[in-house]
Every structure is written in structure tokens, then in C-alpha cells.
Amino acid sequence: EVQLVESGGGLVQPGRSLRLSCAASGFTFDDYSLHWVRQAPGKGLEWVSGISWNSGTTGYADSVKGRFTISRDNAKNSLYLQMNSLRPEDTALYYCAKDLGSTWVFESWGQGTLVTVSS
Amino acid sequence: EIVLTQSPGTLSLSPGERATLSCRASQSVSGRYLAWYQHKPGQAPRLLIYGASSRATGIPDRFSGSGSGTDFTLTISRLEPEDFAVYYCQQYGSSPFSFGQGTKLEI
Numbered sequence: 001e002v003q004l005v006e007s008g009g010g011l012v013q014p015g016r017s018l019r020l021s022c023a024a025s026g027f028t029f030d031d032y033s034l035h036w037v038r039q040a041p042g043k044g045l046e047w048v049s050g051i052s053w054n055s056g057t058t059g060y061a062d063s064v065k066g067r068f069t070i071s072r073d074n075a076k077n078s079l080y081l082q083m084n085s086l087r088p089e090d091t092a093l094y095y096c097a098k099d100l101g102s103t104w105v106f107e108s109w110g111q112g113t114l115v116t117v118s119s
Numbered sequence: 120e121i122v123l124t125q126s127p128g129t130l131s132l133s134p135g136e137r138a139t140l141s142c143r144a145s146q147s148v149s150g151r152y153l154a155w156y157q158h159k160p161g162q163a164p165r166l167l168i169y170g171a172s173s174r175a176t177g178i179p180d181r182f183s184g185s186g187s188g189t190d191f192t193l194t195i196s197r198l199e200p201e202d203f204a205v206y207y208c209q210q211y212g213s214s215p216f217s218f219g220q221g222t223k224l225e226i
Contacts, residue, residue: 037164044207044218044219044220044221045156045158045164045207045209045218045221046218047209047215047216047217047218050216059214059215059216060215061215062120062215095163095164100166100169100175103152103169103211104211104214104216105154105166105169105209105211106154106156106164106166106209107166107175108166109163109164109165110163111162111163112163
């Protein structure tokens with residue numbers, strides 16, 4: 001069974017940094033692309049960033065480009081999101097998602113970790 | 120960036136009825152690269168449909184997808200009580216891989 005467990009969320013002041021992690025199990029980790037998708041309170045889903053199986057391809061939403069960096073460690077079955085220069089509008093539940101393959105379709109999701117940016 | 124507009128915003132139906140949800144793109148979605156997700160409060164989203172019409176693993180056949188170009192539809196043939204949720208479409212033909220704003224399916 002695929003399991004994705006996010007961690008690292010919390011309350012942070014505007015302009016500060018936070019690093020999210022996602023621990024994966026139940027599948028061959030380095031066969032799949034992985035993503036971060038977020039949902040702000042009362043809003044819909046927003047794709048944030050994605051990374052290919054070998055880290056050769058990464059992509060970012062315009063809203064986070066230049067501030068967020070996605071990475072993965074295939075030896076540790078882990079996905080990360082380094083978030084710098086955080087803004088109040090980055091407040092959201094952040095989901096880790098496993099790709100269907102390398103399609104940018106989000107087949108399996110974690111339960112999410114909440115990031116609150118506020119002074 | 121491709122903008123996806125879902126309609127209606129809210130759909131009120133009863134168990135046993137047929138639901139038709141629409142997703143319209145601001146420009147053509149290449150390769151029919153469109154997916155549908157179901158999202159219930161407090162749960163992780165669930166992939167239903169990809170490639171506009173292919174059901175994901177374990178999805179009941181009462182869920183079906185159709186469409187191409189700029190117009191796509193998710194149909195639930197006979198609503199079950201567990202189908203009441205928010206549904207999102209997502210295009211993955213070009214980055215950024217945008218979602219629609221969602222359709223809430225309520226009893």
C-alpha cells in the first residue's frame with residue numbers, strides 16, 4: 001500500500017523559511033515523479049511543484065518560482081520542499097503526491113501538513 | 120497558463136440520480152491530458168479519471184469522463200451517498216499544471 005507522510009509544517013513569520021518533508025513507502029520510489037500540491041483555507045487545489053524520478057526535471061507554479069525549491073533523496077525515499085521568503089498567501093495545507101508515472105497526474109496523496117504564515 | 124473553469128459551482132442532487140460536471144479550458148488541452156479528482160473534507164484527494172476518459176485503479180464504472188480540446192465532462196451515472204464531495208479537474212498538458220476551482224456535489 002502506498003503511504004506518503006508529510007511533516008515540517010507549522011507557524012512561521014512572513015519572510016522566514018520552512019522545509020517540508022514527505023516520507024514514502026509501499027512503492028518503488030525512484031520509478032516515479034513526485035509533487036507538492038496545496039490548498040489554502042476555503043480555496044481549491046493548487047499545484048506547487050514537481051520533480052522527475054532522477055531530479056532531472058523540476059517545475060514550479062509561478063506563485064512560488066524563485067522562492068521554493070523541490071528536491072528528493074531516492075536513497076531515503078524522501079521528498080522535500082524548501083520554502084523561503086514565505087508570504088501570508090502561502091498559508092495552506094501542503095500535500096505530497098505520487099505521480100501516475102512521469103505524467104504529472106497525481107495518483108496517490110498524503111494527508112497533508114499545515115503551513116501558517118503569520119506575524 | 121491554461122485556466123480551467125468548472126460548472127456548476129454547486130450541484131444539488133439525490134442518490135440514484137445522474138450527475139454531469141463540466142470543465143472548460145481557456146485554450147486547447149493537448150493530448151486530452153485532463154484528470155478528475157474527488158475531494159472530501161479531512162481526506163486526501165482521490166484520482167478518478169486521467170487522459171480525459173481512463174478510470175484510475177479501483178474507481179467504480181459509474182464514473183466516466185469524456186471530452187477533448189477545451190470541453191470536458193465527468194459523469195456519475197447513479198449517485199451513491201459516498202459520492203457527495205468536491206470534484207476538481209486538472210490539466211497536465213502544459214506547465215503550470217492547473218486545477219479548476221471545483222464543483223461541490225451536495226445532497
